[in-house]
Amino acid sequence: MLGQLIVSGLAVGACYALLALAMVIIYKTSEVLNFAQGEMAMVSTFVAFVLLEGYHIPFVWAVVLTLMFALLLGVFVERVFLSTAKEPTVLGLIIITLGFEMILMGFAGWKWGPDQRSFPFPVSSVEAYRLGDLTISRINFWTILICLTLMFVLFLFFRYTKLGMAMRATQQNVMMARVMGIRTKRILSFTWAVSSMIGATAGMLIATLGVLDPNMMMDPLLKGFASAVLGGMTSLPGAALGGAILGMVENVFGGYVSLSFKGVVAFAIIVLMLCFRPSGLLARHYVKKV
Amino acid sequence: MVKRVSIIGAVIVAVYWVTMPWAFGQQVRGVTDTEILVGQWGPQTGPAAAWGSVARGTGLLFKIINEEGGIHGRKIKYFLRDDSYQPAKTKAIVKEFLEQIGVFAVVAGVGVGTGMAVRDELMENKVIWVGPATGVYNWIQPFQRYLFAVFPLYDDEAYHLTAYLFEKMGLKKIAMFYQNDDYGKQGLMGVERYLKEKNTALVVKLSYEVTERDLSSHALKLKDSGAQAVILWSSPAHAAILLGETAKIGFKPQWASSCTLSDSPQMLQMTKGLWAGTINSFFAELPDSDHPLMVKYREWHKKLEPQERWGVFYYAGMMFAEPFVEGLRRAGRNLTPETLVKAMETLKDWKGTGPPITYGPNERQGGKHLFYGRVRPDGTVERLTDWVKITK
Numbered sequence: 174m175l176g177q178l179i180v181s182g183l184a185v186g187a188c189y190a191l192l193a194l195a196m197v198i199i200y201k202t203s204e205v206l207n208f209a210q211g212e213m214a215m216v217s218t219f220v221a222f223v224l225l226e227g228y229h230i231p232f233v234w235a236v237v238l239t240l241m242f243a244l245l246l247g248v249f250v251e252r253v254f255l256s257t258a259k260e261p262t263v264l265g266l267i268i269i270t271l272g273f274e275m276i277l278m279g280f281a282g283w284k285w286g287p288d289q290r291s292f293p294f295p296v297s298s299v300e301a302y303r304l305g306d307l308t309i310s311r312i313n314f315w316t317i318l319i320c321l322t323l324m325f326v327l328f329l330f331f332r333y334t335k336l337g338m339a340m341r342a343t344q345q346n347v348m349m350a351r352v353m354g355i356r357t358k359r360i361l362s363f364t365w366a367v368s369s370m371i372g373a374t375a376g377m378l379i380a381t382l383g384v385l386d387p388n389m390m391m392d393p394l395l396k397g398f399a400s401a402v403l404g405g406m407t408s409l410p411g412a413a414l415g416g417a418i419l420g421m422v423e424n425v426f427g428g429y430v431s432l433s434f435k436g437v438v439a440f441a442i443i444v445l446m447l448c449f450r451p452s453g454l455l456a457r458h459y460v461k462k463v
Numbered sequence: 464m465v466k467r468v469s470i471i472g473a474v475i476v477a478v479y480w481v482t483m484p485w486a487f488g489q490q491v492r493g494v495t496d497t498e499i500l501v502g503q504w505g506p507q508t509g510p511a512a513a514w515g516s517v518a519r520g521t522g523l524l525f526k527i528i529n530e531e532g533g534i535h536g537r538k539i540k541y542f543l544r545d546d547s548y549q550p551a552k553t554k555a556i557v558k559e560f561l562e563q564i565g566v567f568a569v570v571a572g573v574g575v576g577t578g579m580a581v582r583d584e585l586m587e588n589k590v591i592w593v594g595p596a597t598g599v600y601n602w603i604q605p606f607q608r609y610l611f612a613v614f615p616l617y618d619d620e621a622y623h624l625t626a627y628l629f630e631k632m633g634l635k636k637i638a639m640f641y642q643n644d645d646y647g648k649q650g651l652m653g654v655e656r657y658l659k660e661k662n663t664a665l666v667v668k669l670s671y672e673v674t675e676r677d678l679s680s681h682a683l684k685l686k687d688s689g690a691q692a693v694i695l696w697s698s699p700a701h702a703a704i705l706l707g708e709t710a711k712i713g714f715k716p717q718w719a720s721s722c723t724l725s726d727s728p729q730m731l732q733m734t735k736g737l738w739a740g741t742i743n744s745f746f747a748e749l750p751d752s753d754h755p756l757m758v759k760y761r762e763w764h765k766k767l768e769p770q771e772r773w774g775v776f777y778y779a780g781m782m783f784a785e786p787f788v789e790g791l792r793r794a795g796r797n798l799t800p801e802t803l804v805k806a807m808e809t810l811k812d813w814k815g816t817g818p819p820i821t822y823g824p825n826e827r828q829g830g831k832h833l834f835y836g837r838v839r840p841d842g843t844v845e846r847l848t849d850w851v852k853i854t855k
Contacts, residue, residue: 174687177683178683181679181682181711182679184679278508287512287513288513289513289699289733291703291734291735298710308713310710310711310712382707383676383707384733386513387508391674392675424677427680427681428680428683432671435680436672
């Protein structure tokens with residue numbers, strides 16, 4: 174049972190990791206915790222659903238169009254709500270994301286209604302691969318594979334592309350990046366776009382593993398946040414590792430200790446990490462001299 | 464002189480005032496010559512919004528009543544408010560119902576927590592409340608003079624559903640998956656009560672919190688228990704997620720569920736077909752029933768509210784309100800809380816589209832019957848029994 178718990182935990186942990194990555198990318202750039210991340214992902218997932226079920230567009234094209242929508246949504250939020258804020262404090266920006274989250278939630282409820290739906294993913298959720306006693310469903314296998322691939326692509330993007338390096342430079346020091354000729358405002362918008370696309374991918378996978386409805390991201394977003402805190406709010410590999418660990422720990426805890434308290438494991442981790450290692454597992458703890 | 468005139472003036476005003484009808488108590492809150500004001504709260508947004516169609520279904524019934532000319536010359540004016548399944552909002556809504564709108568009665572209302580937040584206030588103000596949309600003891604214990612329950616009790620429903628699985632289907636190893644609140648716990652109570660009488664117990668009982676979405680460890684525990692049947696007392700979303708998780712690990716027990724999951728087409732869609740074969744209890748006629756009232760409602764639905772899906776929770780909203788409408792008819796033109804209570808108490812095995820309803824001077828649990836069905840792969844239901852009495 175332990176192996177099975179770990180495998181199932183990894184699949185859901187991979188989704189937490191994606192959400193954590195989406196949050197960390199924005200946090201690193203602007204120190205803003207994007208509480209609208211979940212609802213942005215949810216709306217993008219509904220767009221994919223409409224494309225697939227309403228317009229019967231082939232799955233791959235529906236995903237591509239959804240990612241484009243997510244990109245535009247990210248840019249829209251940054252340009253319309255955040256960059257127009259007058260002399261904003263970080264707290265003010267966070268409150269803006271909270272407000273936008275509520276707008277999106279209300280919009281989804283109005284537009285698509287409260288009914289829960291199954292998300293049409295072209296991989297069987299019933300058939301499974303077997304490795305000895307271990308069973309991994311095709312959907313879980315593909316979820317883990319897609320998440321790992323996306324993380325690898327992100328790694329390559331940040332390490333080897335000009336745009337990725339510009340984003341890292343902006344994340345490290347906005348003023349210096351600007352001096353070096355980087356258009357930091359544009360980079361900031363792009364950061365939101367990338368984050369929104371990662372969130373949309375997570376949303377589609379989470380809807381496939383569960384059901385699609387306007388509330389589907391509430392729990393995963395909190396778990397994604399916990400994963401980011403666990404791995405380190407400023408570390409991309411840390412966020413990925415945090416998600417995987419959280420998914421597995423939660424499942425093993427539920428299997429062997431208590432299902433009733435499984436839901437609070439993530440929050441216990443947040444408290445413990447903030448008490449004993451506030452910078453997270455992989456992030457460095459910077460101390461500013463004054 | 465001035466003093467005398469003042470006294471005479473005051474007396475005239477007082478006489479005029481006390482001879483007005485409302486001073487005799489003739490003005491009943493929420494009842495005018497032409498209207499009866501009725502309210503309902505329901506989750507139109509938030510986590511329980513899928514059950515929000517109950518309140519909209521009630522609205523359709525009242526529209527039909529009004530189209531047909533009303534009751535004793537009065538039409539029903541209906542106020543639907545969204546409480547998002549949050550007791551604090553329900554309280555605010557009831558405050559509005561009482562202090563601003565002045566409703567005569569409330570009908571249905573989804574949720575135990577939401578209903579409990581306002582039950583005492585409604586009763587203190589003698590607001591008639593018919594058909595809370597949950598089957599818990601909280602509505603009838605302690606006895607509430609102005610509260611008339613319609614929904615069959617979860618405890619008894621679970622007891623008889625377990626008996627059906629145990630005796631009729633021969634499934635002795637039973638597990639339960641339930642929501643960690645009054646709804647789930649009262650279902651658990653009935654299942655355990657039955658199994659205790661048979662000197663056995665659940666092979667495993669697993670609860671979940673409403674916000675949880677990852678149920679993979681629940682699925683593994685169920686598989687590990689070797690259960691032949693699993694009883695679900697959960698939300699539709701959690702039932703769908705659990706069925707998906709168990710299918711992934713190749714665990715296929717006999718599923719059985721409360722009537723709260725009896726929207727078979729929706730459950731089939733959500734579970735990608737895994738819901739087929741589930742044994743369900745039902746508190747209302749089936750969607751395609753040829754019961755004369757159901758035929759009539761379907762026609763009005765097409766005419767007045769074609770945009771609404773004809774699902775079980777939608778027309779359950781009508782079913783919960785039917786005894787209230789019948790009570791209004793029996794109460795006659797002189798409508799007060801007391802005349803309505805007396806009229807409601809005359810309902811004996813009265814049949815609408817739900818279970819037979821019986822009230823009495825000391826009886827407020829109206830619905831005591833259910834029937835069972837098996838979900839077919841196409842979403843229709845094979846009716847397995849007639850109405851079965853589950854509460855003595």
